[in-house]
Amino acid sequence: MPQFFDIDDAEFEARFETLLNAKREDSPDVDAIVADIIADVRARGDRAVLELTAKFDRLDLTADRLAFSADEIAAECAKVSDKDREALELAAARIRAYHEKQMPDDRSWIDDIGATLGWRWTPVSAAGLYVPGGLASYPSSVLMNAIPAQVAGVKRLAICVPTPDGVINPLVLFAARLSGVDTIYRIGGAQAVAAMAYGTETIQAVDKITGPGNAFVAAAKRRVFGKVGIDMIAGPSEILVIADRHNDPDWIAVDLLSQAEHDKSAQSVLITDDADFGRAVATAVDKRLETLERRAIAGPSWRDYGAVITVRDLDQAAALSNRMAPEHLELCVDDPDALSEKITHAGAIFLGKWTPEAIGDYIGGPNHVLPTARSARFSSGLSVMDFVKRTTLAKMTPAALRAIGPAAERLAQSESLEAHGLSVRARLDHLNES
Amino acid sequence: MPQFFDIDDAEFEARFETLLNAKREDSPDVDAIVADIIADVRARGDRAVLELTAKFDRLDLTADRLAFSADEIAAECAKVSDKDREALELAAARIRAYHEKQMPDDRSWIDDIGATLGWRWTPVSAAGLYVPGGLASYPSSVLMNAIPAQVAGVKRLAICVPTPDGVINPLVLFAARLSGVDTIYRIGGAQAVAAMAYGTETIQAVDKITGPGNAFVAAAKRRVFGKVGIDMIAGPSEILVIADRHNDPDWIAVDLLSQAEHDKSAQSVLITDDADFGRAVATAVDKRLETLERRAIAGPSWRDYGAVITVRDLDQAAALSNRMAPEHLELCVDDPDALSEKITHAGAIFLGKWTPEAIGDYIGGPNHVLPTARSARFSSGLSVMDFVKRTTLAKMTPAALRAIGPAAERLAQSESLEAHGLSVRARLDHLNES
Structure with a gap:
């Protein structure tokens, strides 16, 4: 059972604060290990990367096999089914169209004293995208990271994706080719981040590193920040759904589960102005959990971090949402546009009941790399802006x-x-x- | 003497690489100390902040005196001379006018399948600005940090400025009042960063922390990144001047010295297409150094990190500049606009010989908080964009x-x-x- 809240309960404020501040992530402190790995890669280059890959991914490589060859990429891409290929191509086209509108404008003007002022945007020269291996090796994330870089005009795009025991997801290589990636290295972990930040004999250094990863990757990104740019340190995913009674409880249930199935630490929260509807959704979640493929992940997430909050009206819902600053926010209400106007902190808003968050994960157009853990208070999802920088001008x-x-x-x-x-x-x- | 380079020398490439990669900053590793300070402030709140302030700033405060009172601020501001007041007011007005043009636009459109897509920008709710104490307590930096936040629409603006032995610069308080700062705390160091990130009984937590600081402040910002947003980890300042022979060597000399006088680790580099002109500038620097007030700082900076590079033409100058990705770039050439078009990485460009970099430090309009240590390859100077965030929309x-x-x-x-x-x-x- 998730937690149930009623905003009129005496203890609501205290319990809501506890919910807000709950630490869902229990990252091991790997900072010392990561510092050693980075130092090793800086000192010994390829040799360190190869040894660490043999150790962590059980994969013996040589320097000339760090990157996939064109033949290997072509062979893997040939395994992609027509249906998957078409779906990825449609997603790429829509993501590209959305991100092309993000390209910021240069400005120049002459002010009242006759000075010429302005600024100019230029792309980062080279970017490196980290793609996790194994279960979380998502082709959609390749598109979401690579396409904004490509739209920004980044000249050189590299990917690092670990292939434990040599296993690679063909869709990841296909997505990389689709989004203009030049080189794909089959390495991962802190050693991949270090190699992209500092370069080795074989791996050319980049200027910016983006993409999600485990605790080692996150610690490595934090450490190389400054030497190169990074996007953000992502935490477990979360969704907040604000829904009134005019919704099918089952639709809302699967929307909540679509976050919960990512990770036992993911969080799914429903805010509704109808307590009966809230209970109906919780019942529908339980029913779906009986058969859901990833119930061993989604179940604990929902039980440990799920919440159903009843409020008196949608203004209260907006106010609570702004305190949560959710990564994903669904507004399943009659007038989602009006409610959206009251939202001041959220990574992405999905308006109306025909916009399940999964549409945004894959194919809507906006980016799915979004600020987690309340960081939408101060940061934005990945965009073209992450791959350009501004030079100010004064004359x-x-x-x-x-x-x-x-x-x-x-x-x-x-x-x-x-x-x-x-x-x-x-x-x-x-x-x-x- | 600075180092002299000629692009046609056989050893140029190796020496230039060494110059590029020279580590000018020798920050002590204070990370463990800073981790303890942050943990202490989180655990004990005000009490920890007060004890650390007594220890590091030799200043005994009570919780109710952590912030300057309105009377104290008024009394300090009254000490500001009319000339300083007018200069700061002119600077604030020009900085505000420039940054108001940076406010990004919301977008919304309906695409080919009838989906409504777009995004909306909203300000960060609360920002905290760190202002160093002592020698580097610059009122201009208060304006450069606070005004973009104010223009962005940040509702609550706090400053932390340490006052060792109780000494405060009245101009800092005046600049804070001028740029809409709500609360000024007389605390500094890692404890100030921790208090702004996590809050204490007296100090309300903020969502974003900006501003320069010493090694402790930098380490603290790196640690709280994620809990709050931060701007950047700034290193020693640097200037690159590209100048042809049609310049007064003395003007270029003082421009170079205006960086060198910041810090012994600052770097001033001249690239010229005329070796004789380069030598004349070096001679002019030496002459100015005989009498410069801060010669004990500027002299070592120029000797240890200064460089004069001779190239054959301005295209070569632009190419070297792009490899350096300088924080400040002066283009003292006949057609600075044409040369500027060839620059792909720089924090700020100052066009033509009537635009010494000091204009940009104070009053030009653009921000003087700029990416150092070649980070202009992937990041931008401080701007309104640092105090807003984007919510993507899909329907x-x-x-x-x-x-x-x-x-x-x-x-x-x-x-x-x-x-x-x-x-x-x-x-x-x-x-x-x-």
Whole structure:
């Protein structure tokens, strides 16, 4: 059973705070191990990567086999069924169309003193995408990471995907080829992150690393942050559904389970203005759990972290949602647009009952790499913006420098930065002399 | 003497690589100490902050005196001279005008299958700005951090500024008041970062922490990243000047020194297409260094990390600049706009000889918080974008779900995520029945 809450209960506030602050992730502290791995890869390059791959993935490689060859990729892609191929192609086209609209504009203007100001966006030169191996090796994540980079204009795109015991998911290679990836390395873990950040004899360093991973990958990304850019440190997935009684309880139940089945630490929460509807959804979840393939994952997630919250009205629902700052938010209400206007913190909103969150995971167009663990309070999902950076531009004329130079000189003096002031003064003196 | 390079020398490439990879910062490893401080603040709140402030800043406070009172702020602001006040007000107005143009637009559109897609930007609710104490307590940095947050619409803005032995810079308080800061705490170090990230009895937690600091502050920001957002981990400042012979060597000399005077680890580099001009600039630097107030800082910076590089033409200069990805780039050439088009990685560009970098530090309009240590390869200066986040929006119609739902279901099956598929299938079945 999930937890049930009623906003009018005396203990609601305390219990809701506990729900908000529950630590769902129990990551082992692997920081010391990861520090050693990164140091090893920096010192010994390929040799370290090959040894670590043999050790962790039980896979003996040589430097020339770190990357998949074109023939290997073609052979794996040939295994992809027509149906899967078409579905991935449709997804890629829709994701690309959405992300193309994200490309930000350059700006330039002349202000009131005659100074030309503005900025210009340029793409990151090279990006590396981490793709987990095994169960969580999702072709959809390849598209969601690679396509924004490709749209941004990133020239060189690499993927690292571990292949424990040599097993690879052909769909991952197909998705990579579909989204313009240049090189696919069959390595994983902290060693893959270190190799992408610092480079080895065989693996060229990149400027930005994105993509999800286990505790080792997360710790490695945190450590190389600064040397290269990273996207975010993702935690377990979560969904919040706000639904009124005008919904089929079973639809809401499968929506909640579609998060719960990701991970025992995933969280699915329903907020409704009808307590009976909330109970009906919980009953429908239990019924689906009897037969769901991943019930051994979804069941514990729902029991340990699931919640059904009853509120008096949808304004209260929006207020609680904003405190949760959910990664995914479904608004299954009569006027989802009006309710959406009241949402200030959420990674992605799915409006109306015809938009189950799974549509966003695969094919809607928006990115499925989204801020977890309440980080939608301060961060956004992956986008083209993660693969571009802005250069600011300023150009003074003699008249503009005359207008504002003295104030700059004054501020430099107040901060005891004499040379700053002199760099302005030398020019102003010249203007005054001439 | 700085290092001299000629791109035609046989050993140029090796020496330039060494220059690129020189580690200028020798941060002590304070991570273990910082971890303890954060744990202490989380466990004991105000009490820990007060004890650590007494220990590190030699300042005995009580909880009710952690923040400056309105009277204290008014009294300090009254000490600011009219000239300083006017200069800061002009700077604030120009910085605000520039950053107001950065506010990104919301988008919404209906695509070919009738789905409504888009995104919406919302401000971070609360931001905390770290301002170093002592020598590096710059009022200009208060403006550069606070104004973008204010423009973004951040509702609550706090500052932490340590006041060792109780000493405060009145200009910092004035700049804070000018840029809409609500609360100013007289605390610093890792304890201030921990208090802003986790909150204490007196200090309300924020969602995003920005601003420069020493090794303790940097380590603390890295540790709380994820719990809150952070801007960047800033390193020592740097400038690259590309100048042809049509410049006064002394102007270029003071421009180079305006970086060198920040920090012994700062770096100033000149690239010129005229070796004689390069030598003339080096001579002018030496002359200025004889009398510069901060020669004990600027001298070692120039000697240890300064460089004068001679190239054959400006295309070569642009190519080297892109490999350096400088924080600040001055283009003192006849056609700076044309040269600027060739620059792919730089934090900020200052175009033409009337735009010394100091203008950008104070009053040009663009932000002076910029990516250091070659991180302009993948990141941007501080902006309004750091204080907003994007929520993606998707709304299907029954027809849209019919069009793309089957492909989503297929992809869910290929990833063995049954409930994802069921959430689509339940709706499609309903549509097919009706």
